[in-house]
Amino acid sequence: MTDLTQSAGDRFPATRWSVLQAARSSNQAERSRAIDTLCAAYWKPVYKYIRLRWNRPVPDAQDLTQGFFVQLLERSLLEKFDPAKSRLRTYLRLCADSFVMNEQKAATRQKRGGNIAHVPLDFSAAEQELGGAAPVDPASIPSPESLEEFFEREWIRGLFELAVEDLRVYCGAHDRERTFLLFEKYDLSGDDGVSYDRLAGEYHMPVSHVTNCLAWARREFRRIALERLRELCGSEDEFQREAHAVFGWEAK
């Protein structure tokens, strides 16, 4: 199994269609890598979803999140997924719902920490993003439709975080660390005060160079994000729909 920051080259080869095919492979190593890839993309949305949808306290939500991915592997749930019927993220969200309900009923949950030890799950960061570890006020729990939107948004956030890390690694491998720095300052900082002129002055380069660097980084970011997305889809049709949901236009 790999780390969350696995680079594009460490993941499935470009010729492989998707993580689903790998998850159905007879090769144990490939199956494990498939679950790793899924876990890397989905653990945060699943964790936040369990916290919000099921109003579970932090330790329970952490345990349920890990348990969910273990069950995904053990019960071969991915093999039952049919891309013609639904999107993978919808399927996983429904699986998570079903898993939490079953766990509630059985109340036989055991601590599962360590079962997916190769994917470090930074729950404290996820909790911070959620706005604190305080118990969720039941009155503030959104409607099922809003929860679906919430899950989609968190899934996109997770996908982009992975793509940003991939881009960082890619830039490092291609001697473009400065390009990534520019991208980080202009596009990832969320600071409206940053301008092309300011960056040009800061890094002693012409504005046109900043322009070119940022255009390159955005293009590469998009390519990497779409690559990641392609891995996480079960069919070309699903990929096109998801690409539209993520970027708002057809992926070429």
Added chain:
Amino acid sequence: MTLSDKVLERLRSGPQEPDLSGTRYRLLERLARGGMGVVYAAQDENLQRRVALKVLDLPEAAGQAGDLATRLIREARVLARLEHPGIVPVHGVGTLADGRVFYTMKFVEGQRLDKFLETVASAPDRLRLFLRICDAVAFAHARHVLHRDLKPANIMVGPFGEVLVMDWGLAKILPEATAEPLSAVDPDATLFAPDSSSAHGNDSTKSSVITGHGTVMGTPGYMSPEQARGEVASLDARSDIFSLGALLRFMLSQPATGSAAPRLDRSLAAICAKAAAENRDARYGDVQQLSLDVSRYLDGLPVSARRETIFEKTIRFYRRYRFFILLMLAYLVMRILLLLILKR
């Protein structure tokens, strides 16, 4: 790295959405997508007015960037030389911080022609609308510009009934000296008149050839047969006349909301058929001739597209002078009655 909601939105739209930093424009909303770019509504912060901003897509490959930029700049220049109330005026052209070329034009508040027709049931009103479209196209032809993509989606009707011909992205500029088709090296070429005042000294707008990416450009149903065959070098005004003929047929056959599809009058059908003839030699020679025929129809006069029978001439004569004919008849009836009464 944790991405905030704001950063998330930026990344979701970032790669394609124009980065307007460093310009006087502020992005408002996305309006429409065209063949090579997207049109946005933007606020001109200096003049405090809304403009439409057309910007290229991010190129998929490095080599595409130059071609597309050249085409967009060319489109802006085509518009700039066509100052006419029926043609959307261009305000400026420039380059975004992310390197993409854009131009701004008047923000047209109105409806697309196909939508607008749903509210207009009267055939004469539709014909008068068509004449205004013809005016704009005739003006462009007089400036040696062919539109090459005339269709309902590219015609806007403003709140006061003003007509604007949009999307000149496929326009072809004929050489001004002859206004005759020239043979070009590239069979899919658009000719462009040399422009010594070009700010883009090395771009290919100064030369004569701009390729269309090796594809036939236009819209099926509205594109002339010669354009569909890719005979770009030999296109002339009659190609746009074919599109106008197809447009006229559409305008006259589209039912208004709540009413049945209108029946096409024989003379109007003949005008449409002549304008949209397969053989371009059988079409109207220029847009004025087409406009004249439509105007003659509106005035109750014979049209050049069709020879009438004596019966049809009589009917048309009656319709045109119905008031005077009825007046004369009434006078004659009165005289006869008077004579009969006096003879008793």
